[in-house]
Amino acid sequence: LQLINDVLDLAKIESGNMTVFNETFDSVDIIEELMSTMAPIAKKGDNLLVLEKSQDIPxxxxxxxxxxxxxxxxxxxxxxxxxxxxxxxxxxxNAKTRHAVYHVSDTGIGMTPSQLTRVFEAFVQADSSTSKKYGGTGLGLSICKQFVELMDGSMDVTSAEGEGTTFTILLPTRAPIQKRTDAIPAENQQELSLDLKASSSSETTSVSEEDALGRVLVIDDDPESRQLLLRHLEKENYIGLEASDAKQGIAIANEQQPDLILLDLMMPNIDGWTALSVLKESPSTRHIPVILQSMLDEKNLGLDLGAAEFLPKPVDRQRMATILRHLNPQDRRGAALLIAPETESRKLLLEELTDEAWQCMVATSMAQVIERIQQKSPDIIFIGLGMPYDSVLEILAMLNGKLNDGLNAKLSDNIDASTDS
Incomplete structure (x- = not known):
């Protein structure tokens, strides 16, 4: 699927059918968001991500x-x-040429001079061993270069085998006059701010709360795709919530706490990757399973960044229904709250509980315990032995009051007596 989409992109560019939509934006803000998005991937390879910038970038x-x-x-x-x-x-x-200059450098495997001459050619990777070890279609850099040229910029590369690679991109701070007809009107441009005070959306289904299997939030800028997914959800007996952009979707997720989120990746201004990062970093939404949907084959990257599942577009109803049943909290045995420091034993217990179909929440402090219980009433609570004694007593006293108030929970003060937690 990735290969097909890359070929389609390349064909659009070469036929002149790839459209450029101009708007005013802060390129440094976008790079900072992308670096936050890629931080877990960089950490996985024990890599350090660094942004260096001058103060005068228009x-x-x-x-x-x-x-x-x-x-x-x-x-x-x-x-x-x-x-x-x-x-x-x-x-x-560069004030003289009025170009923003971007250098993307790494200390990776680098390239030989012969590989360097072919790096922007379509369907070309460094060599066959690179394709086998790292995967990919060999189209990515070719499309990148042509994107830059469509944006009236230039892209070059320098590299040394075993030392790393640097890509240099020059982009004009103002697009040519003839391209201004492509601009998105200023009144239609949305702020990049992730202000969570945005308005929410009403429910768009006739399924009642009593009969519904759960509430699913659909975040997609395409109204036709959104309505199709909402019809699928209704037929599968779910209540559908909708948001037409990432900012609105994040706000609804915080306010209405849906059971699941269907998130489109390719959206203007705030894309799905940034929205996924925000949802997974926020204590109030990180527990909600997020299912990514896209025409791009980005499943592995999505799972690495915290997504629960991935659906290729156009979405197949049966495949969607299967994933929803798998992730649906009502199909689980119950909600478990783990109050313990981050240790290997806590990680193992989380894995065991998840495998046994428990919906898991984690807390390491009194404030987080209160927040988790307010989000969802747990059916069972585990307190790790590694917690400070005074904290345990304080938590037990608070939980006792909550239990007396009707919290349906079983309390265990022993995760594993033979471990640290």
Whole structure:
């Protein structure tokens, strides 16, 4: 599927049918968001992500979506080919030529001179061993270069085998006059701010709360895709909530606490990757399973970043129903709250409980315990032996009051007496 989509992108570019939508945006803000998104992937390879920037970078008037795709691809490649190293993005501004200059450098495997001459050719990787070890279609960098050229910029590369690679991108701070007709009107441009005070959406289904299997939030900027998913959900006896962009979706997830989230990856301004990071970093939403949906084959990256599952577009109703049944909290044995420091034994217990179909929440302090109980009433509570004695007594006293107030929970003060937790 990734190969097919890459070929389609390449065909669109070469036929002149790839459209550029110009708007004003802060390129440094987008790079910072992408670095937060890629941080777990970098950590997985023991890599350090660094952003260096001058203070005078003006906003760009160009295609923000293509800019985001370009740098996501470059960061993903750098993480893929670098282990126990450093990945740096340097952003400067050339006032003389009025170009923003971006250097994406890594200390990875690098390339030989012969490999370097073919790096932007379609369907070309360094060699067959690279394809076998690292995967990929060999189209990514070819598409990146053509994206940059569509944006009226330039892209070059330097590399040394065993030392690393640096990609340099130059983009004009203002697009050519003739491209202004492609601009998104200012009144239609949404802020990149993740202000969670945004308005919520009403439920869009006739399924009653009493009969419903759960509540599912659909975050998708395409109204036709959104309505199709909502019809699928209704037929599967779920209550559907909808959001037309990531900002609204994050707000609804915080306010209405759905059981599951269906999240589209390719959305303008705040994309699905950024939304996934926000949802998984927030204590109030990190427990909600997120199912990614996209025409791009990004399942592995999505799972690494915390998604519960992945659905290729167009979404197959039966496949969606199967995943919803698997993740649906009402199909689980119950909710378990683990109050324990982060240890290997806690991790093992979490895995065991998840395998046994428990919905798990974790807390390491009194404040988090209260927050988790307010989010969802647990059916069983585990307190790790590694917690400070005074904290345990305070938590037990609080839980006793909650239990007297009707909290349906069983209390265990022993995760594993033979371990630290």
């Amino acid at each position: 906003h760009l008037y160009n295609d923000a979506v293509k800019f985001r795709q370009l740098f996501l691809n470059l960061l993903s490649n750098a993480c893929k080919f670098t282990h126990n190293g450093k990945i740096t993005i340097l952003v400067t501004y």
